[in-house]
Amino acid sequence: MTEVPSAKSAPANGEALCRVESLSTHFPVNRGPFRKGGVVRAVDRVTLEVHPGETVGLVGESGCGKSTLGRTLLRLIEPTAGKIFFEGRDITKLSASEMRPLRRRMQVIFQDPYASLDPRMSVRDTVAEALEIHGLAKSEKDANDKVASLLEKVGLRPDQMDRYPHEFSGGQRQRVGIARALAVDPRFIVADEPISALDVSIQAQIVNLLKDLQEELGLAYLFIAHDLKVVEYLSHRVAVMYLGRVVETAPSRELYDDPRHPYTRALLSAVPVPDPETRRARIVLQGDVPSPLDPPSGCSFHPRCSIAEKGLCDREAPPLVQLKKRPTQWVACFKAEES
Numbered sequence: 001m002t003e004v005p006s007a008k009s010a011p012a013n014g015e016a017l018c019r020v021e022s023l024s025t026h027f028p029v030n031r032g033p034f035r036k037g038g039v040v041r042a043v044d045r046v047t048l049e050v051h052p053g054e055t056v057g058l059v060g061e062s063g064c065g066k067s068t069l070g071r072t073l074l075r076l077i078e079p080t081a082g083k084i085f086f087e088g089r090d091i092t093k094l095s096a097s098e099m100r101p102l103r104r105r106m107q108v109i110f111q112d113p114y115a116s117l118d119p120r121m122s123v124r125d126t127v128a129e130a131l132e133i134h135g136l137a138k139s140e141k142d143a144n145d146k147v148a149s150l151l152e153k154v155g156l157r158p159d160q161m162d163r164y165p166h167e168f169s170g171g172q173r174q175r176v177g178i179a180r181a182l183a184v185d186p187r188f189i190v191a192d193e194p195i196s197a198l199d200v201s202i203q204a205q206i207v208n209l210l211k212d213l214q215e216e217l218g219l220a221y222l223f224i225a226h227d228l229k230v231v232e233y234l235s236h237r238v239a240v241m242y243l244g245r246v247v248e249t250a251p252s253r254e255l256y257d258d259p260r261h262p263y264t265r266a267l268l269s270a271v272p273v274p275d276p277e278t279r280r281a282r283i284v285l286q287g288d289v290p291s292p293l294d295p296p297s298g299c300s301f302h303p304r305c306s307i308a309e310k311g312l313c314d315r316e317a318p319p320l321v322q323l324k325k326r327p328t329q330w331v332a333c334f335k336a337e338e339s
């Protein structure tokens with residue numbers, strides 16, 4: 001196994017659009033009047049990259065740090081340590097005004113479009129505002145034309161632009177959220193559970209819209225989701241997080257066919273598969289996710305792991321390393337090669 005990532009040896013070829021190196025985001029928390037404050041290691045030394053036109057799926061149980069990672073790499077939350085690169089440039093320490101021109105190129109789509117849209121603003125104003133902030137509309141007419149074409153792009157009718165968010169269904173509101181993100185012509189979008197709040201019947205439409213837009217516009221996504229089937233469908237590569245750390249990352253096919261981290265195996269064993277031949281034995285994870293305020297010693301997964309070795313896994317944290325037999329797969333487990 002090879003020791004992890006310098007920038008050059010990270011998990012894919014070519015120039016990354018967005019890359020984070022050993023990125024940490026810790027939140028100081030006050031644990032109450034008689035107890036000392038602690039630190040939540042929401043994101044802990046994560047190295048990850050997203051390439052132009054690529055979708056990287058980010059999965060893991062609730063609270064493992066997915067949203068915090070997504071927001072930190074957009075510089076919406078300040079990192080505690082590590083580096084963030086965008087289009088090859090180190091943006092970790094850029095000021096708000098230095099970030100402004102870059103904000104156009106990196107956008108976010110949220111889980112709950114209702115919460116992220118201003119109820120007092122029409123769709124026209126919502127989308128036009130994004131254009132205006134970045135000086136992308138020459139005149140009111142130009143703004144209107146652009147809004148109309150963006151609405152068409154996301155499957156809404158231009159004549160719906162004077163409506164307000166409450167006049168739309170959940171799926172349509174998410175389309176508005178996507179139109180607003182696209183207005184500024186981004187290259188990279190963090191989609192933070194963009195379909196979780198939608199009816200199941202609508203989810204596939206939004207997923208397919210995201211996929212079509214990617215093909216048409218060459219977008220790159222960091223796609224955060226709980227639904228592993230959807231992640232498999234959309235993602236070129238997948239990163240699995242556990243308690244703030246990436247424990248496995250690989251091209252989707254490899255990760256789904258041959259997961260090497262016991263946590264990834266447990267997650268995937270819970271996914272229903274129609275074909276009994278390929279069905280995996282269900283691995284039930286014992287216990288809850290430990291508190292990120294007080295993570296276990298050694299490998300933070302060891303208390304729930306069926307193959308953990310005493311004296312090893314409870315002592316030392318395994319680094320994320322390249323598999324010998326499959327160098328595109330990176331796993332943080334001492335037993336990754338054997339089991």
Ligand SMILES: Nc1ncnc2c1ncn2[C@@H]1O[C@H](COP(=O)(O)OP(=O)(O)OP(=O)(O)O)[C@@H](O)[C@H]1O
Nearest residue numbers: 027029040042061062063064065066067068069292
């Ligand atoms: N502003 C904050 N202050 C303190 N702790 C925080 C803050 N934001 C997030 N956390 C904590 O950081 C950890 C990671 O949270 P995060 O929201 O990133 O997880 P997540 O993987 O997105 O979860 P979910 O799947 O539920 O959306 C959690 O323990 C959370 O309670």
Ligand SMILES: [Mg+2]
Nearest residue numbers: 066067068192
């Ligand atoms: Mg989240």
